[in-house]
Amino acid sequence: MTTQPDILISQDEASDAQETGPGVDKSRWYTDTVINAELADYAPVKGCMVIKPYGYALWENIKDALDRMIKDTGHQNAYFPLFIPESFLKKEAEHVEGFAPECAVVTHGGGKKLEEPYVVRPTSETIINYMFAKWVQSWRDLPLLINQWANVVRWEMRTRLFLRTAEFLWQEGHTAHATEIEAEEEARKMLEVYRQLAEDWLALPVLTGEKTERERFAGAVRTYCIEAMMKDGKALQAGTSHFLGQNFAKAFGIEFQNQSGQLEHAWQTSWGVSTRLVGAVVLGHGDDKGLILPPKIAPTQVVIVPIYKTDQEKDTVLQNCRTLAQTLKEQNVRVHLDDRDNLTPGYKFNHWELRGVPIRLNVGPRDVASKVVEIARRDTGEKIRGVAQNNIAFEIEGLLGAIQKSMFERAKNFRSDNTHEARDYAEFKDILGKGNYFIQCYFDGNSEDEGRIKEETKATVRCIPFAQANTPGKCMYTGRDTARRVIFARSY
């Protein structure tokens, strides 16, 4: 078990590592935090949840950021039906095998039994590609770059709020291209968009790479993914982008006349991320006190808590707080003044810490007199006293940026601390016997080998990273020579 040598363990990260080390169960913590921070609630429908306003506001911020990126890369939003004729699913052999067992089926409508049952979309390749076949005739109709924001349903046995629910919200991109190269580039480009979303907005470092055959999307030629490490050392697949080759184009007859007048099948991609990202933010950053939200997606970036005893103090302090809130609002800071009268400051501190608000401003009578505030950082717990009010918007703006960056760096260090190298299977099992870690290793095993490893250790190949050293080594499982290095981990 070799810790990567290039990592410096800071005091903070060391204690984090300990807190989330072997044997610590994050599962209970996760559910409690999601419920107590009012991100979601259980629904009276099997495997479904209710996304509460605070959780939905977080999702909206993620969605808005991604929607801009999707449009900036030339895609257009559209909307396709929720219901898919059962026969459509069967047109792509691998696809139906993968999804049919998870489908919810509508058998009756308007009081009558349907002639052909509909499945509630588990993903929309089939119905969208049926339409693409209608829309694509000539090379001039390509590329077709479509995205859809929608709900999908996959009947899951073991569900967990946000991470795995029967119904979830997502976007699904579907594209058709004239050439293989262009489709391949598209699949890679959208994975890069997902990497940017995860790293720049969610402050979650991700590995980018390809899935092995065993973990591939049903119907894809290649599946690319971003994989993040959670605070318990487990991996979370945070987004996937598929190069579909001509599989669906052949199944649905998407043909176009190329510039030489010949008919060809289109080359395709599909790609998606979901409300699972909300779970990723919770599990990727949270601590014992609750959520820690990256400023760029936090529904509330700054909360102001007034502190007073007498009625006179209350008037002075509240008036000052309102001015502060107004100043910050004018600078487009998402600020909230907690002026609830029936609660103590201490209660409010806990309330907003649980909800992960990045910055808290405490304002008492002395602060008002000295024209200063006290700043409390949620991510480090650090307090900065006596910050001048006359420059507050500038200070806050800078601090929000610093927190965003620092959260990313902390998560990156945490991942490095919990990524280990295994030279052989004994070492591999030894590491995973101690807890959840990413394991970097040479691996040239096949799907059956992966199955056996999963059975014995619960770990799977998360990805074959794009970044490969290309130095030869020995497969940790088969002992054969190989240059392929992969990341194994237990995952959500």
Place this chain on the structure above:
Amino acid sequence: MTTQPDILISQDEASDAQETGPGVDKSRWYTDTVINAELADYAPVKGCMVIKPYGYALWENIKDALDRMIKDTGHQNAYFPLFIPESFLKKEAEHVEGFAPECAVVTHGGGKKLEEPYVVRPTSETIINYMFAKWVQSWRDLPLLINQWANVVRWEMRTRLFLRTAEFLWQEGHTAHATEIEAEEEARKMLEVYRQLAEDWLALPVLTGEKTERERFAGAVRTYCIEAMMKDGKALQAGTSHFLGQNFAKAFGIEFQNQSGQLEHAWQTSWGVSTRLVGAVVLGHGDDKGLILPPKIAPTQVVIVPIYKTDQEKDTVLQNCRTLAQTLKEQNVRVHLDDRDNLTPGYKFNHWELRGVPIRLNVGPRDVASKVVEIARRDTGEKIRGVAQNNIAFEIEGLLGAIQKSMFERAKNFRSDNTHEARDYAEFKDILGKGNYFIQCYFDGNSEDEGRIKEETKATVRCIPFAQANTPGKCMYTGRDTARRVIFARSY
């Protein structure tokens, strides 16, 4: 048949009235326009449509405007499950009677028959109020002001793109309040938000008023609505807001402890508008050439069409067009340069007229030399030659505002021209025998009377307008004295 005296018929409106007068069938025109302008396409699922990128962009602009208004009035977005246990629907007697016949039913999930079938939500009062009962305990938890953007399914027999489809997109607001007065105010406030959306954004004048018992939402105490007139004289219900009283609070047990410590049932509202609004814009403004879009919601506000013959002209003209596009973009004008090389200017004119783009800029070599452009207005067909390029952003901004206002005024005049007064039922039938009109009349008939009138004339009471003269008169149907004036019309 008395035309309202306060209306001046302009040349334009007179010809419009003729175009859409008796006997003219707008149905075929509507469908052709929606398909040809690429707003939507038929889906291979009964009663469903595909919203194509242009139609979806229009919906997104409507949605974004409304979402801001909903948030500005203190509401928060959330998300509730797509599936509703069948037993939930049955808890409110009128509600189940109204919606059960329209439901799509999921009977199987994950390969097994479900113990209790789920209906796909036709509207979410039942599941949302089930959750509200969990969340509301004290008066401090009220008001609860929730909105959801979602898809809903109602099994419709006769469908029409956007106007009536089995699946549609909408927002549904659901609120709970401590007092009857507060809930009543909320229902009225949201109707006012809808009026603003319709009039200020869609440029569609609407009547605001109450529905008769016959047209009331299943489970509501009172239903308020906005009603717009389409270009064929038919009415379109464009949005509804319901005062639910305590009906659902009693059915689902939403009880709170009031400030005196007693348990009370909450008072509630629900309100919604849908993708039907896209259809309203098409039918409320379009002409023989296709769509006419109000600038504030048009996906493209300005299209630039370069006109050239030689390669040298092409270079000069295109370069100038790019500069113009950049200038307008910097002023946040949604501008598109149509630089397609394989199409003639004439083809492009038709293309963008069909799609209703408010302003077209034509730029030829002479315009470039004189540093001017030609402006063509979609709503009036008017052309303004020789507009100086050096002030173009200012000109365009002013013109977009003027078009928005002018479209609203034109629609308002059209409605006045096609609204008539009926003193008795003979006159009423006479008017409707000539075509589709709004009929203003005294009416104190009951639901059975309304049913007979509908059978004989296909017209229904669209609303009892809030604006009442409060002068007494005689019911046009029963002949009895009444002060209640209503609007009758045939409707979508």
